[in-house]
Amino acid sequence: MPAEVREARFSVMGSAGHLIVVAGPPDLPERAQVLLAELEAFWSRFRPDSELSMLNASPGSWVKLSVPTVALVGRAVQAWGETGGLYDPTVLSALEAAGYDRSFETLDPETGTQPAAAAAPGCAGIEIDRDRVRLPAGVRLDLGGIGKGYAADLVAAELLQWGAEGACVNLGGDVRVTGRAPAPGGWTVAVDDHLRPDEDLSWVALADGAVASSTRLRRRWQRGGRELHHLIDPRTGHPSASPVAAVTVVAAQAHWAEILAKAALIAGLRAGSELLCSHGVAGVLVMGDGSVHRAGPWERYESWTPSSGGTSPAPPG
Template sequence: MGSTAHLLVHGPAADEQVESGRERISELERRWSRFREDSEIGRLNAAAGTPVTVSADTLVLVARAVTGWRRTGGLFDPTVHAAMLANGYDRDFALLPSRNSPSHRPVRNDLPAPGCAGIAVDLTSSRVLLPAGTAIDPGGIGKGLAADLVSAELRRDGAAGALVNIGGDLRARGQASGDEGWVISAADPFSEETELLRIALGEGAVATSTTLHRRWTSAGQQVHHVIDPRSGRPAVTALVSATVVARSAWWAEVLTKAVLLAGATSAAPSPAEVAAVSADGRRLVTAGLRRALR
């Protein structure tokens, strides 16, 4: 998933459960990576136009992604895969060529995302059908959903409390080790050393997306990974980051994209809460997070 994962488990078998959680995250990576031809996402994309049998994990992933697309009016769109490739993000971010490399692909601006209207998820037969010419990128939802799934499984297997954080998208469940609950800090997008907000979370999720940190140069232009599905180009928006607090991590992660693309905290419907930062450093927050600002 191109990220660092942190697992915090509270309970009598914490060490064993941390190890099982780590193995589970690795399993989801193998199933969902768009950079692996043998992953279920890789097979789905290669077989567009033909139904493909997938695991329960991938059924949930695709179903949630389609739901996110519908509920955000298409601002979140997992079908930006072709646009990602066109903008040069065709391998793990750590392996992207340097900015001076002659192998950079030219930036194209004619690949709006096809959308999710034609995607079919058959829960009975465990099959997913992508329309011909459609490929999905789970990068805008996968980390959050993985945090949801793994934290639920840790609780099911006896943990008194669990927090799973994958690349800054996290889900907390159950009892924390401290009296305050799960204390979550989000960094200012302009400085990792500065806090944007700090909250004490009982149960719930936090996700952050920013246009500042995952950037590269393609055809002489600085580009980033938040693709506007309407244009197929990196989003041009007044905001540089969005942090969303919601009940589930997959939904929080989806809403960060909607907020960034809309350029407004109102793109995340209640009961979600949002802290966003504009390009000129202004902090825009919904009422529930005002006291959490640092």
């Protein structure tokens, strides 16, 4: 007998959220949204009372934080080390200097003069002790991208703990799928073609895992006559000048897929492809000219492309 499937769509973490829950108690989508709202309240840099804002406002002091926030900071610091600093959560000051100093929907598209550049300070001085974190002077964190991925991972796991047989959690394109899919053959996740809005680049099939994308073609604005975007190169403090326009990664966890997609884009085509292969994940890198380059075992997951014929499906999450 087919299992009951429930869906919910909502706004969360500055992005569109989409849940698919297979079987389990009928209130699971609502419970998941409550948890997501709680995590957003912990991690939003736009809320002065969030745990992240309190941490950023207390350089040199130990700050007691919730278990999810300490875990997220720990993963961000680990990712900084494992990507050679290409992923760096300490770019917040550079991001604000570039003009992204408020939620994107309220951002003035013409935000003034061109910002000064400064390399990100990096994570070497961040200290974590059980339920406390201490940031050194001059270090402030942005956990926006990794936060969405980690929230998707947490919520997907919780849904199974609460009795769901399967779950898909999509937070602004960071997708985590686990357990029983609504249809035979596993979960199918559409990969956006960021150069052609409303079209799919391909779709991938997963039994359990995650897909995340990073692109410099969205969240853009003007400053000093120059078009800027939100992907800061930590080595320069400026928005990345990489010729790679978008990267999509398939990995076991959404936050790790998000980290590696961002790091690979900033690294560029050759170094980015090598980074993905070195971490054993699959990825696709799309250049500004539209050329597509696959890295790692991407073909293992890809089940449709425009050249293969047929019509791409609606994304499940």
